[in-house]
Amino acid sequence: MEKNNIKYKAYIDILKKELVLAKGCTEPIALAYCAAKARSVLGQIPDKVLVEVSGNIIKNCKSVVVPNTGGLKGIETAVAIGIIAGNEKLELEVLKDISEKQITDFKNYLKENKIEIKKSDSNNLLDIKIEAYKGEDKAVVRICHKHTNIVYIQKNDEIILDKNEEEKGETNALRYDLLTIEDIYDFAKSVNIKDIEEIIKRQIDLNTVISKDGLENSYGANIGSTLLKLYGDDIRNVAKAKAAAGSDARMNGSEYPVVVNSGSGNQGLTVSIPVIEYAKKFDIDDDTLYRALVVSNLCAIHQKSKIGYLSAFCGAVSAGAAAGAGIAFLKGGDYKDIAHTIVNALAITSGIICDGAKSSCAAKIAFSVEAGILGYEMYKMGEQFYGGDGVVSKGVEHTIENIGHLGKVGMKETDKEILSIMTCFD
Structure with missing residues (x-):
């Protein structure tokens, strides 16, 4: 993608707007x-x-x-x-x-x-x-x-x-409508690292710190450390455990800031930590890591722009699928790898509800990351879900549209029922 392309500037602006700091x-x-x-x-x-x-x-x-x-x-x-x-x-x-x-x-x-x-x-x-x-x-x-x-x-x-x-309105003149998975891949391959380096480096540095805090201290249900104790240091487990650990800390009072994605620190952790851990494991250079994080961040933002910041649809689902896409890019995957990873992941976890911010968010993150990784590895082995399988349609953009409609429109009544259940004993 050429630097003077309207999408190039739009994607930079979206990253700058969405990847902001939050404490709590x-x-x-x-x-x-x-x-x-x-x-x-x-x-x-x-x-x-x-x-x-x-x-x-x-x-x-x-x-x-x-x-x-x-x-x-x-x-x-x-x-x-x-x-x-x-x-x-x-x-x-x-x-x-x-x-x-x-x-x-x-x-x-x-x-x-x-x-x-x-x-x-x-x-x-x-x-x-x-x-x-x-x-x-x-x-x-x-x-x-x-x-x-x-x-x-x-x-x-x-x-x-x-x-x-x-x-x-929600868009604030940012061109979310210009986001597509194919163009996100093209942008990540061609972006001048200097244009995104500061934003992405801050995400790497800060989100890694709160993840470490979640592992070294006792927060909530300690999902991250529990996963490591149970299943060891296989990279698939480490990726989801460390993402969950950041949420353990964040949901339970850690004073470390995070770089958010789509208005959510949990989603910011989900799109970044698994990709960072895979880069460490496979000794991936910084340039490729930064580009992979561009993929994961923009893929999550693209999905969430169809749903909105808040919904009864758990945001970790979109972020976990995006993390899988980032890992696919990191390991040399092309547009098809990324597209199929997202579709496969969404087919697995699209039923997870959002019942508020709390300790169990960490567990939802872990399983969403698991779906993202499985979605990628399925496709590499020649396996995939097809259009007509539930909410999956032929083509990644059609599937993202389906999920967006489900989260934004279809789950409105679900959202009301969740709130009613949560507050009935207050």
């Missing part, structure tokens, strides 16, 4: 960011807060530990730490560099102040509105569609920001 699970972090912004607009610490959130925010904040809170979970926790200690200028790193005094102040604030939570009537899957009050003063901040996409700001009677419906 992105849904509670989005809440903390929104809360920190509301406090900043208000100009003081509020003594009353009203939080309106969509069902998927409730689902993904219920069971995940918020960093720097002493192991606490939930919407109130994320909002309170954002108000007291959040730096809104850092967006998804809003909880970076928090002092011991701020942690003490946060715990006192959580005990002494009222944070009211309501389920939003919005049809948006990702929707957060925070109203913060202090005396006669009021601030309102709303985020829609993406975790840092502020669409509305108000202080008292002054409307500071009010984006129109087009600006509120």
